[in-house]
Amino acid sequence: MTRAAPLDEMIEFAMEELLSGNEDRKRAMVRKMAERWPDQPALALVYAVTSATEAIEDSFGEAAASDPVIPLGYRLSALISADVHAVQSMGQIPSVAEDLLHFWRRVDPNFLRIQ
Numbered sequence: 001m002t003r004a005a006p007l008d009e010m011i012e013f014a015m016e017e018l019l020s021g022n023e024d025r026k027r028a029m030v031r032k033m034a035e036r037w038p039d040q041p042a043l044a045l046v047y048a049v050t051s052a053t054e055a056i057e058d059s060f061g062e063a064a065a066s067d068p069v070i071p072l073g074y075r076l077s078a079l080i081s082a083d084v085h086a087v088q089s090m091g092q093i094p095s096v097a098e099d100l101l102h103f104w105r106r107v108d109p110n111f112l113r114i115q
Contacts, residue, residue, distance in 0.1 A: 006037055006040050006044070007040070007044055007047070007048060009037075010033060010037060010040070010044060010045065010048035011048045011051045011052050011055070012052075013029075013032075013033060013036070013048075014029060014033065014048050014049050014051075014052035014053075014073075015052040015055060015056060017029040017032075018052060018053065018056060018069045018072070018073055019056065019069065026069075026072065029049075029076070030045065030049070030076055030079075030080060030111050031101075031104075031111045031112060033045050033048065033049075033097065034097040034098070034100050034101050034111075035101065037097050038096065038097050038098035038101065039096055039097070039098065040096060040097050041094055041095070041096055041097075042080075042083075042084045042087065042094075042095040042096055042097055042099060042100050043081075043084055043094075043095075044097070045080050045084075045097055045100070046077050046080045046081050046084060049073055049076050049077045049080065050073070050074070050077040052073060053069070053070060053073025053074055053077065056069060056070065056073070057070050079110075079111075080100070083100055083103055083104070083108060083111075084100070086103065086107070086108075087099050087100060087103045090103075
């Protein structure tokens with residue numbers, strides 16, 4: 001059961017950041033997750049952000065439909081997924097979050113520039 005603990009922590013962290021109301025925290029969320037859990041599977045970041053977004057959407061019902069956090073969460077999940085695919089296409093299979101940090105430094109610094 002301890003294997004699920006980091007994933008649960010990642011989901012909780014993503015929910016906290018998305019709901020923080022702080023644009024800087026939201027923008028830096030993915031980088032912070034990769035730094036905080038470097039040994040976790042890269043796809044765990046995707047799953048955590050998607051799960052957090054879905055939980056927020058489920059919790060707030062109709063009000064969530066107009067909340068910009070929902071499309072942001074799903075957009076971030078899609079962007080991370082694309083980067084995981086790129087990393088794995090370069091031979092890092094399975095990839096971990098630390099591989100994403102290396103990829104962002106070399107190829108796509110978008111997530112690293114976000115404070």
